Amino acid sequence: MAWRAALRSKAVIPGLLSCSSHGRLCAxxxxxxxxxxxxxxxIKVDYDQTTGxxxxxxxxxxVNSLSLDFLTELCISLEKLEMDKGCRGLIITSNxxxxxSAGLDILEMYGKSPEHCGEFWxxxxxxxxxxxxSNMVTIAAIGGSSPAGGCLLSxxxxxxxxxxxxxxxxxxxxxxxxxxxxxxxxxxxxxTVGHRNTEVALQLGLLxxxxxxxxxGLVDQLVPEDQVFTVATQTMTKWLTIPEHARQITKSMMxxxxxxxxxxxxxxxxxxxxxxxxxESIQKSLRMYMEMLKQRKA
Amino acid sequence: MAWRAALRSKAVIPGLLSCSSHGRLCAxxxxxxxxxxxxxxxIKVDYDQTTGxxxxxxxxxxVNSLSLDFLTELCISLEKLEMDKGCRGLIITSNxxxxxSAGLDILEMYGKSPEHCGEFWxxxxxxxxxxxxSNMVTIAAIGGSSPAGGCLLSxxxxxxxxxxxxxxxxxxxxxxxxxxxxxxxxxxxxxTVGHRNTEVALQLGLLxxxxxxxxxGLVDQLVPEDQVFTVATQTMTKWLTIPEHARQITKSMMxxxxxxxxxxxxxxxxxxxxxxxxxESIQKSLRMYMEMLKQRKA
Amino acid sequence: MAWRAALRSKAVIPGLLSCSSHGRLCAxxxxxxxxxxxxxxxIKVDYDQTTGxxxxxxxxxxVNSLSLDFLTELCISLEKLEMDKGCRGLIITSNxxxxxSAGLDILEMYGKSPEHCGEFWxxxxxxxxxxxxSNMVTIAAIGGSSPAGGCLLSxxxxxxxxxxxxxxxxxxxxxxxxxxxxxxxxxxxxxTVGHRNTEVALQLGLLxxxxxxxxxGLVDQLVPEDQVFTVATQTMTKWLTIPEHARQITKSMMxxxxxxxxxxxxxxxxxxxxxxxxxESIQKSLRMYMEMLKQRKA
Numbered sequence: 001m002a003w004r005a006a007l008r009s010k011a012v013i014p015g016l017l018s019c020s021s022h023g024r025l026c027a028x029x030x031x032x033x034x035x036x037x038x039x040x041x042x043i044k045v046d047y048d049q050t051t052g053x054x055x056x057x058x059x060x061x062x063v064n065s066l067s068l069d070f071l072t073e074l075c076i077s078l079e080k081l082e083m084d085k086g087c088r089g090l091i092i093t094s095n096x097x098x099x100x101s102a103g104l105d106i107l108e109m110y111g112k113s114p115e116h117c118g119e120f121w122x123x124x125x126x127x128x129x130x131x132x133x134s135n136m137v138t139i140a141a142i143g144g145s146s147p148a149g150g151c152l153l154s155x156x157x158x159x160x161x162x163x164x165x166x167x168x169x170x171x172x173x174x175x176x177x178x179x180x181x182x183x184x185x186x187x188x189x190x191x192t193v194g195h196r197n198t199e200v201a202l203q204l205g206l207l208x209x210x211x212x213x214x215x216x217g218l219v220d221q222l223v224p225e226d227q228v229f230t231v232a233t234q235t236m237t238k239w240l241t242i243p244e245h246a247r248q249i250t251k252s253m254m255x256x257x258x259x260x261x262x263x264x265x266x267x268x269x270x271x272x273x274x275x276x277x278x279x280e281s282i283q284k285s286l287r288m289y290m291e292m293l294k295q296r297k298a
Numbered sequence: 299m300a301w302r303a304a305l306r307s308k309a310v311i312p313g314l315l316s317c318s319s320h321g322r323l324c325a326x327x328x329x330x331x332x333x334x335x336x337x338x339x340x341i342k343v344d345y346d347q348t349t350g351x352x353x354x355x356x357x358x359x360x361v362n363s364l365s366l367d368f369l370t371e372l373c374i375s376l377e378k379l380e381m382d383k384g385c386r387g388l389i390i391t392s393n394x395x396x397x398x399s400a401g402l403d404i405l406e407m408y409g410k411s412p413e414h415c416g417e418f419w420x421x422x423x424x425x426x427x428x429x430x431x432s433n434m435v436t437i438a439a440i441g442g443s444s445p446a447g448g449c450l451l452s453x454x455x456x457x458x459x460x461x462x463x464x465x466x467x468x469x470x471x472x473x474x475x476x477x478x479x480x481x482x483x484x485x486x487x488x489x490t491v492g493h494r495n496t497e498v499a500l501q502l503g504l505l506x507x508x509x510x511x512x513x514x515g516l517v518d519q520l521v522p523e524d525q526v527f528t529v530a531t532q533t534m535t536k537w538l539t540i541p542e543h544a545r546q547i548t549k550s551m552m553x554x555x556x557x558x559x560x561x562x563x564x565x566x567x568x569x570x571x572x573x574x575x576x577x578e579s580i581q582k583s584l585r586m587y588m589e590m591l592k593q594r595k596a
Numbered sequence: 597m598a599w600r601a602a603l604r605s606k607a608v609i610p611g612l613l614s615c616s617s618h619g620r621l622c623a624x625x626x627x628x629x630x631x632x633x634x635x636x637x638x639i640k641v642d643y644d645q646t647t648g649x650x651x652x653x654x655x656x657x658x659v660n661s662l663s664l665d666f667l668t669e670l671c672i673s674l675e676k677l678e679m680d681k682g683c684r685g686l687i688i689t690s691n692x693x694x695x696x697s698a699g700l701d702i703l704e705m706y707g708k709s710p711e712h713c714g715e716f717w718x719x720x721x722x723x724x725x726x727x728x729x730s731n732m733v734t735i736a737a738i739g740g741s742s743p744a745g746g747c748l749l750s751x752x753x754x755x756x757x758x759x760x761x762x763x764x765x766x767x768x769x770x771x772x773x774x775x776x777x778x779x780x781x782x783x784x785x786x787x788t789v790g791h792r793n794t795e796v797a798l799q800l801g802l803l804x805x806x807x808x809x810x811x812x813g814l815v816d817q818l819v820p821e822d823q824v825f826t827v828a829t830q831t832m833t834k835w836l837t838i839p840e841h842a843r844q845i846t847k848s849m850m851x852x853x854x855x856x857x858x859x860x861x862x863x864x865x866x867x868x869x870x871x872x873x874x875x876e877s878i879q880k881s882l883r884m885y886m887e888m889l890k891q892r893k894a
Contacts, residue, residue, distance in 0.1 A: 158501065175846055178839035186849055191493045195787045196813055199850045203754065203843050204835065217494055239502065243476035243583070247501050250473055253484055254497045285839065456799065489791045515792055537800065541774035541881065545799050548771055551782055552795045 042070045044095070045077050052088040053236055054081050054136075059095040063102035066149045070105070071123040078130045088244065089236045090134070092157065093141035093229055098168070100140070103148030110286045114274045121273045124149070125266060128184060131156035133259050135248050137239040141232035143225060146170040147207055154219075155188045158239065158251070161232050162210050164222035169207035171218060176205030178285035180276070182269060184262045191258060193217045340368045342393070343375050350386040351534055352379050352434075357393040361400035364447045368403070369421040376428045386542065387534045388432070390455065391439040391527055396466070398440045401447030408584045412572045419571045422447070423564060426482060429454035431557050433546050435537040439530035441523060444468040445505055452517075453486045456537065456549070459530050460508050462520035467505035469516060474503030476583035478574070480567060482560045489556060491515045638666045640691070641673050648684040649832055650677050650732075655691040659698035662745045666701070667719040674726045684840065685832045686730070688753065689737040689825055694764070696736070699744030706882045710870045717869045720745070721862060724780060727752035729855050731844050733835040737828035739821065742766040743803055750815075751784045754835065754847070757828050758806050760818035765803035767814060772801030774881035776872070778865060780858045787854060789813045 042060035047053075056077060058064040081087045094100045108120040131138060131153070140154035142162040151170050154160050162170065172189055174181045181189075181202055189198045197216045200206065213219045223231045239247075262269065276282060340358035345351075354375060356362040379385045392398045406418040429436060429451070438452035440460040449468050452458050460468065470487055472479045479487075479500055487496045495514045498504065511517045521529045537545075560567065574580060638656035643649075652673060654660040677683045690696045704716040727734060727749070736750035738758040747766050750756050758766065768785055770777045777785075777798055785794045793812045796802065809815045819827045835843075858865065872878060 159498075175838055175842040178842045180842050180845050180849070183849060186846075191497070193494070194492060194790060195850070196789070199787070199847075200755075200816075202846045202850070204838055205842075220498075242473055242502055245579075246473045246476045246478050246503075249478050250484075250500045251497075253478070253481060254493070254500070281841075457796075489795070491792070492790060518796075540771055540800055543877075544771040544774045544776050544801075547776050548782075548798045549795075551776070551779060552791070552798070 042067075042073050043077055045081070047081065047084075047087060049086055051237075052086050052240065053091065053233070054087050054089070055091045055093065057093055057095045058101060061096060063099045064094055064096055064150070065102055065105040066124070066127075066153070067105035068108050068120050068123060071120075071127050075123060075126050075130055078127075078134070082130070082134060082136065087136060089137040089139070089240055091139050091141055091229070091232050091236060092153065093232070094143055097144065099144040099150075100142045100146035100170075101150030101153055102145070103150045103152075106286055106290060109277050110283065110290065114278050117274045117277050118270050121270050122266075125184075125262060125269065128152065128156060128188075129259060129262065132188065132255055133252070135251075137236060137247075139232050139236055139239075141228045142168075142170065142219065143228045144168050147173050151218075152185055152188065155192055159221075159235055160219040161221045161223060161228055161235065162213065162219040163225040163228050164210050165225050166209045166211070169209055170213050171201050171207050173201075173205040173207050175202060177289050178282060182273065184258065184269070187258045187261070189218075191255075340365075340371050341375055343379070345379065345382075345385060347384055349535075350384050350538065351389065351531075352385050352387070353389045353391065355391055355393045356399060359394060361397045362392055362394055362448070363400055363403040364422070364425075364451070365403035366406050366418050366421060369418075369425050373421060373424050373428055376425075376432070380428070380432060380434065385434060387435040387437070387538055389437050389439055389527070389530050389534060390451065391530070392441055395442065397442040397448075398438070398444035398468075399448030399451055400443070401445050401449070404584055404588060407575050408581065408588065412576050415572045415575050416568050419568050420564075423482075423560060423567065426450065426454060426486075427557060427560065430486065430553055431550070433549075435534060435545075437530045437534055437537075439526045440466075440468065440517065441526045442466050445471050449516075450483055450486065453490055457519075457533055458517040459519045459521060459526055459533065460511065460517040461523040461526050462508050463523050464507045464509070467507055468511050469499050469505050471499075471503040471505050473500060475587050476580060480571065482556065482567070485556045485559070487516075489553075638663075638669050639673055641677070643677070643680075643683060645682055647833075648682050648836065649687065649829075650683050650685070651687045651689065653689055653691045654697060657692060659695045660690055660692055660746070661698055661701040662720070662723075662749070663701035664704050664716050664719060667716075667723050671719060671722050671726055674723075674730070677732065678726070678730060683732060685733040685735070685836055687735050687737055687825070687828050687832060688749065689828070690739055693740065695740040695746075696738045696742035696766075697746030697749055698741070699746045699748075702882055702886060705873050706879065706886065710874055713870045713873050714866050717866050718862075721780075721858060721865065724748065724752055724784075725855060725858065728784065728851055729848070731847075733832060733843075735828050735832055735835075737824045738764075738766065738815065739824045740764050743769050747814075748781055748784065751788055755817075755831055756815040757817045757819060757824055757831065758809065758815040759821040759824050760806050761821050762805045762807070765805055766809050767797050767803045769797075769801040769803050771798060773885050774878060778869065780854065780865070783854045783857070785814075787851075 042058070044057040044059055046055045046057070060070050081090060104124065109117055138157040140157040140160045142154055142160060144163065145168045146154055147169065151172050154170070162168070172181045172185055186198060186202060189201070193216045208216070208218060210219065210222050214222050221231065340356070342355040342357055344353045344355070358368050362368070379388060402422065407415055436455040438455040438458045440452055440458060442461065443466045444452055445467065449470050452468070460466070470479045470483055484496060484500060487499070491514045506514070506516060508517065508520050512520050519529065638654070640653040640655055642651045642653070656666050660666070677686060700720065705713055734753040736753040736756045738750055738756060740759065741764045742750055743765065747768050750766070758764070768777045768781055782794060782798060785797070789812045804812070804814060806815065806818050810818050817827065
């Protein structure tokens with residue numbers, strides 16, 4: 001745990017599987033000078049009542065790791081927006097440079113009790129259930145890398161706009177760390193890029209550059225880096241012209257079969273995750289991975 | 299109803315959701331001068347016993363709206379052809395200029411009794427069941443626009459050849475009018491263009507130009523406008539060289555899972571449609587849509 | 597049966613549905629001069645313990661027909677490799693020129709007892725179950741044509757590298773002979789190239805040239821003919837860097853739903869095949885097909 005504190009002291013709480021992009025991310029001094037203040041909100045929500053569009057700015061340095069606290073905050077914000085009838089659209093974006101989100105926070109799974117791991121997994125499920133099934137139009141404005149859980153977050157949205165910068169990557173690359181994308185991560189990806197692309201990507205833990213991601217359909221549009229948010233806003237305007245009730249029912253029809261599978265297997269899915277992640281061999285993989293990250297920093 | 303008569307007097311009975319293409323369609327005086335004579339057949343069937351190929355010419359001015367009468371006639375013709383062992387192929391085409399079919403006739407759903415709406419929906423189902431499960435080789439020769447139900451009609455076929463004219467559009471655009479494509483429309487489209495293309499198209503009620511439709515696989519081939527029927531005939535000849543029994547069983551294997559879903563939920567699907575379409579809010583949407591069409595004509 | 601003996605004397609035991617490519621294959625005298633010696637192994641396995649990679653060289657002249665003996669040998673070899681913890685990768689290739697495998701051996705289905713046909717089908721299932729569900733990384737190095745069962749064999753692998761020679765073709769073309777690809781052939785293809793590509797390919801019994809096969813995703817990579825094996829070896833090295841346990845579980849997650857369908861319907865699938873293949877009309881189709889092949893040789 002001293003070790004963990006050491007990591008924390010550098011304020012590098014890398015998201016799960018941000019490994020391959022980490023070297024690049026660290027090239028910027030931004031990441032090692034910023035500190036995450038756990039008392040300040042990790043997500044800033046701007047809600048414009050005149051347009052009915054909310055924007056979630058993820059602002060948890062250095063890389064918007066999806067920690068228990070982060071995801072809890074995200075779910076609470078989502079619930080509020082969803083209950084506000086006037087809020088019809090949600091844009092999710094990052095205030096951190098070069099990264100959308102680096103994915104699940106590895107420190108929530110390493111050296112933790114089964115109870116903690118289970119609690120963490122439950123909120124990961126909750127985030128997915130709320131977003132994939134949201135009645136709002138949801139758009140991911142992806143201004144940087146988005147591996148693993150960060151990619152999942154974007155895949156829950158209705159539309160993905162990514163910065164056209166070949167230094168950024170995106171996909172579900174869990175396998176590379178010895179971790180497994182669960183069935184609902186997998187189905188979300190299959191629903192987006194098809195069975196074969198998913199099979200190859202998940203088996204190899206591939207990360208795609210923007211052009212490759214566009215080609216297989218993992219993102220919908222590439223734009224110059226400084227226009228990601230502007231284009232997201234314009235796209236939202238277009239989506240909001242669609243009759244709302246019909247759009248929502250249509251979205252449910254497309255996504256409910258996948259959502260229902262998790263809803264009816266939620267407890268078993270938590271048990272699977274906990275028994276897997278607390279295995280000695282998996283914990284060892286996580287430790288080696290974190291030590292590699294630590295050495296890179298040194 | 300006087301209002302409705304007024305519409306009829308102009309002989310403009312637009313198909314459901316032909317809205318976005320209607321302006322263009324109306325550019326031609328053809329549509330406002332032709333009258334639909336309800337006693338004359340809405341479909342002309344030419345059956346060549348030497349080749350075993352039947353051609354259905356849809357000829358219900360102005361835009362081959364899929365009315366109760368039209369669909370009943372279609373189903374009866376289909377049943378006859380299907381029972382004729384010698385009839386092995388069917389080409390569906392339109393005798394109306396610039397349009398394949400503008401889709402379901404909105405007048406069968408507006409201001410009608412639940413019983414009438416249910417009767418109408420049943421024949422829509424019947425058309426789909428007969429065509430998607432047909433033992434014949436079915437080819438859509440799409441010489442014009444084909445929104446909503448017109449698109450569905452073409453999607454039931456084994457092959458779609460469309461005129462390469464960027465003024466024409468095709469897709470399931472029901473959402474734009476506040477209507478919802480039911481699950482079997484959706485699954486037919488997923489089976490053709492995949493889950494993600496369907497999700498975007500149905501949520502936004504998109505209509506695709508021929509080049510875009512070809513790119514996502516909504517149609518199989520584009521040809522110059524005056525060659526659509528010729529190429530359909532040539533394609534049919536090729537398909538008819540395939541051993542028939544093996545082709546039919548293979549087709550069933552691909553399509554029966556979807557067909558079975560409707561067969562086992564047919565009554566519930568009718569109830570869903572009737573309770574949805576007779577809602578005050580939906581009727582209001584339909585009225586506004588028709589008034590918009592009326593104004594465009596004026 | 598004298599007729600069959602005549603065929604055997606030319607040592608041409610064509611794979612099921614190698615029909616359309618047979619003319620080209622026969623252009624080479626190789627195929628009519630080589631004899632298959634049933635006592636020599638039909639598959640040569642080279643297993644390099646230092647790399648953990650095994651190579652299966654199919655060497656059953658002239659066209660690696662998947663006979664009962666061939667498939668039995670294949671399954672026994674697979675079982676041995678699978679049980680060897682050190683063996684992590686398998687490359688499947690052909691020692692026969694211009695062909696990967698021409699598919700199921702028609703002589704195992706023509707003029708045979710229902711018992712024999714059932715025994716044969718069981719080993720076809722077994723081959724598919726073992727390969728599609730293999731824990732090893734499996735790569736098909738496709739240096740020639742691969743119709744029907746040969747294509748299925750390659751589709752069970754994790755990755756397909758094909759020689760970029762337009763004289764070669766690949767796909768499931770069973771329908772052309774009046775035979776039907778069973779549901780698990782179909783689902784393997786749907787998992788690879790999607791529903792619509794499969795529907796068209798299977799209905800028409802299409803064979804694709806390498807460039808077309810690459811375009812729809814039936815193969816993953818084209819390389820010059822003399823580099824197929826080298827690239828397969830390099831690709832294997834890349835796949836073996838992935839954490840094994842996570843890759844295996846991920847592969848199972850992608851493929852088990854399809855595998856389970858056959859496992860739970862295995863006996864019924866055998867009965868379906870036997871009752872179909874022993875039909876008088878189907879046997880007649882097979883005879884006509886073989887006579888056509890015989891005439892081509894004469």
